[in-house]
Amino acid sequence: MDFKKFLPWIIGAVVIFGIYGWVKGINNTAVTLDQTVEQSWGDVQTSYQRRNDLIGNLVNTVKGAADFEKGTLTAVIEARAKATSVTVDPKNITPEQLAQFNQAQSGVSSSLSKLLLTVEAYPELKANANFLKLQDELASTENQILTARTRFNEAVKPYNTHIKTFPNSLFAGIFGFKEKAYFQAVAGAEKPVEVKF
Template identity: 75%
Template sequence: MKRFLPWIIGAVVIIGIYMWASGIYNKAVTLDQEVKESWGNVNTAYQRRNDLIPNIVSTVKGYAEHEKSTLTAVIEARAKATGITIDPSNVTPEQLAAFNSAQSGVSSSLSKLLVSVEQYPNLKANENFLKLQDELASTENQILTARTRFNEAVKPYNNNINTFPRNILAGMYGLKEKPYFEASTGADKPVEVKF
């Protein structure tokens, strides 16, 4: 029995190291899947907004034929925003900033459109437009929630792969830190609304 003791101890140590290393990797994979799911929710919220925009634009077009530049800006911002796609497993801070910038363009042009709507009392009272405006407000809240949840999913993933000794194994597995959503440039300044 004594001659098998070193083999048994060696096997226990090897199995222990294997379980520890695979546990770290499996935890990182689980957290990475949560980040991907959260990113999917962010995209779904933005898609909902992009689906609403044509309805809002066509409703406003009927009332505000001479506001073409504002409507064109909304349509172009939407096209630019839908043209940017990000793979959540390889997202970089630069990609996230470009995505955020494009989405900010949509938000900015939509707010200009809604301000220009103030000039049309019949449109403001139109039941369909009011419903669309409520849907848009609800969608913006969903986007905020989805972005917040994305950041909440990124934090444990980044903590998991950046703490010692997990960072050593994460580097061996090629796992990289994921960026957070940050506020758009100029978001710290109050919005000026002119009528």
Template identity: 75%
Template sequence: MRKFLPWIILVVVILIGYSWFKGINNTAVTLNQNIEEAWGNVETSYQRRNDLIVNLVKTVQGAAEYEKGTLEAVVQARASATKTVVDPTNITPEQLEKFSQNQSALSRLLVTVENYPSLQANQGFLKLQDELASTENQILTARTRFNEAVKPYNTHIKTFPNSLFAGIFGFKEKPYFKSVEGADKAPEVEFNFDKKEAK
């Protein structure tokens, strides 16, 4: 029996080590899947907003000719919003920042629309505005849940001793969703009635 004792100890150590490594890897995989699901929900919310912008384009197209500038702003906002694609398996802080900046084009657009009282009175536009406000709340929720999914993943791969082996398995820290620079300041709304009267 003593002859086999070192082999038994070795097998037990190997099994314990295997279980430990398996636990580190599988937990990280599960948490990473949660992040990918949360990011999918973020993209779904943004897609809903982009789809609503198509309807906004149609509404503005049906408005008076002097609102041509607003139509151009709407089209540009939609183009900016769909510019950046983020791969949830390899998210970088730079990708998230660019994505946020492009998505913020709609906020600037809604400020532009404030200059067109007749468009604001349009029932279709008012309904769309309500839908967009609702969508913005969904986006906020989706981004919050994304950050909530990132936290346990980052904690798992950064805590010792997991941090020693996470890199070997290919797991890297994921960035949190942050607001774009200047988002803490309220946008300025300017009413240029002289410009409208001149038309």
């Protein structure tokens, strides 16, 4: 049997399987990194959901205080409702979606800060054990949110790097992988805080 006539077929088969394995590796790595980003996004959402749940409890506790400013409570409730209405598709996290999500969550943070400042004028609330516990849990949750956002950005970086580097970038579009957005600081966060005494 003459192997020389089969040699081009064998070389062709080896090259085809090599290319197949290489492209498969590019795709599978992108899938794995994409799943890590989606899991990180789920952690972000879980942290914000915990904050929203705590806000509900906090609002109910504050409502019980006599003559508490209703406008402040309404602002918190409305900001919370707006924030929960903003949805982001973890498969296609665009900078615009993330900015809209970030802005809505920033509204919650702002109205919540005003609520907690207003509470200073109500000694019975400041002494309420349930309120103090909720306030501590909110502070802890804000730290969890920061951690979840940081981990999300850390998960996005290797994914974006993988799909944007050559030659992976040639196949990323074919397989439907798109660049994902990072969490950015809220607009104005770079300005120093003005402290008044």
